[in-house]
Amino acid sequence: MAELAVDKHFKYILSVEKNKDSFESVVMDHLRMNGAYWGLTALDLLGKLDSVNVDEVISWILKCQRESGGFSGNIGYDPHILYTLSAVQVLALFNKLDVLDIDKVATYITGLQNEDGSFSGDMWGEVDTRFSYIAICCLSILCCLDKINVEKAVSYILSCKNLDGGFGCTPGGESHAGQIFCCVGALALTGSLHYVDKDLLGWWLCERQVKSGGLNGRPEKLPDVCYSWWVLSSLIMIDRVHWIDKEKLVKFILDCQDVENGGISDRPDDAVDVYHTYFGVAGLSLLNYPGLKAIDPAYALPVDVVNRIFFSG
Numbered sequence: 001m002a003e004l005a006v007d008k009h010f011k012y013i014l015s016v017e018k019n020k021d022s023f024e025s026v027v028m029d030h031l032r033m034n035g036a037y038w039g040l041t042a043l044d045l046l047g048k049l050d051s052v053n054v055d056e057v058i059s060w061i062l063k064c065q066r067e068s069g070g071f072s073g074n075i076g077y078d079p080h081i082l083y084t085l086s087a088v089q090v091l092a093l094f095n096k097l098d099v100l101d102i103d104k105v106a107t108y109i110t111g112l113q114n115e116d117g118s119f120s121g122d123m124w125g126e127v128d129t130r131f132s133y134i135a136i137c138c139l140s141i142l143c144c145l146d147k148i149n150v151e152k153a154v155s156y157i158l159s160c161k162n163l164d165g166g167f168g169c170t171p172g173g174e175s176h177a178g179q180i181f182c183c184v185g186a187l188a189l190t191g192s193l194h195y196v197d198k199d200l201l202g203w204w205l206c207e208r209q210v211k212s213g214g215l216n217g218r219p220e221k222l223p224d225v226c227y228s229w230w231v232l233s234s235l236i237m238i239d240r241v242h243w244i245d246k247e248k249l250v251k252f253i254l255d256c257q258d259v260e261n262g263g264i265s266d267r268p269d270d271a272v273d274v275y276h277t278y279f280g281v282a283g284l285s286l287l288n289y290p291g292l293k294a295i296d297p298a299y300a301l302p303v304d305v306v307n308r309i310f311f312s313g
């Protein structure tokens with residue numbers, strides 16, 4: 001079996017950041033904060049975070065904070081909860097949460113909770129269980145989960161649970177592995193996993209493994225490296241990860257590497273990008289691939305970073 005091309009991936013991630021005129025950088029300009037989280041967390045898992053200029057990253061992140069307390073995807077854009085979590089996660093990676101006015105960020109997130117317990121993504125009001133997870137994860141990292149109505153947040157998430165054991169983005173929405181990660185993650189972070197039928201959901205999730213060893217996000221769809229994260233982290237949180245063939249999944253992820261120029265793609269022989277590179281490396285970390293740092297399946301941050309937040313000082 002091929003090995004993980006650690007040095008190539010390291011160089012690839014740095015090259016995307018440097019090459020601002022590349023196609024990938026241009027199409028990602030408005031969501032650069034997500035890109036920063038994917039790239040920097042991948043570097044940390046690979047043991048290469050030292051090579052980054054921390055002050056430069058922090059000063060750019062602070063320039064993306066808007067009056068409301070929320071963060072935008074890049075300087076000059078509107079704030080959104082999606083980018084707010086990425087900003088907080090990157091600050092946590094660098095042990096720099098102290099640069100934040102925590103009350104200000106928490107007020108932004110709290111203000112996005114709706115009467116039924118759901119969360120909007122920004123002032124325009126779209127509701128999605130992704131935003132429930134993000135609000136809960138962000139407030140938990142900032143140690144102020146008590147600022148929202150957790151009971152209502154949990155009850156809204158449970159209203160998105162389907163008869164097949166999975167979860168969708170709103171009540172009645174089709175089960176999808178990405179939304180399942182968000183709902184199971186939010187339930188894990190609020191100590192509410194007892195509401196999940198673990199055998200039923202575990203069955204649905206392990207059915208996502210296809211012949212090549214890769215995982216898809218819902219029935220009849222193609223496998224994609226990113227589901228190595230969304231499906232596997234969910235299976236770990238509900239303690240059913242032994243229901244899939246781990247060795248075949250490792251091989252599928254390694255087969256998606258560009259071994260010459262670095263980076264990981266959605267499927268073998270496709271073009272690589274930072275998103276799939278991160279979720280490929282994160283999936284391998286969940287699979288205990290040798291040499292990688294361990295990642296926490298609920299916070300989507302390296303375990304040592306999570307431990308530092310909750311167990312130091």
Ligand code: GRG
Pocket residue numbers: 082085130133134177178179181182216217218221222224226230299300
């Ligand atoms: C901190 C890890 C982390 C996440 C933050 C944004 C977010 C919270 C979660 C996103 C969860 C999600 C919905 C992931 C799925 C992304 C994806 C590949 C969507 C593609 O959907 P389709 O329908 O693809 O285009 P399929 O694979 O179903 O054909």
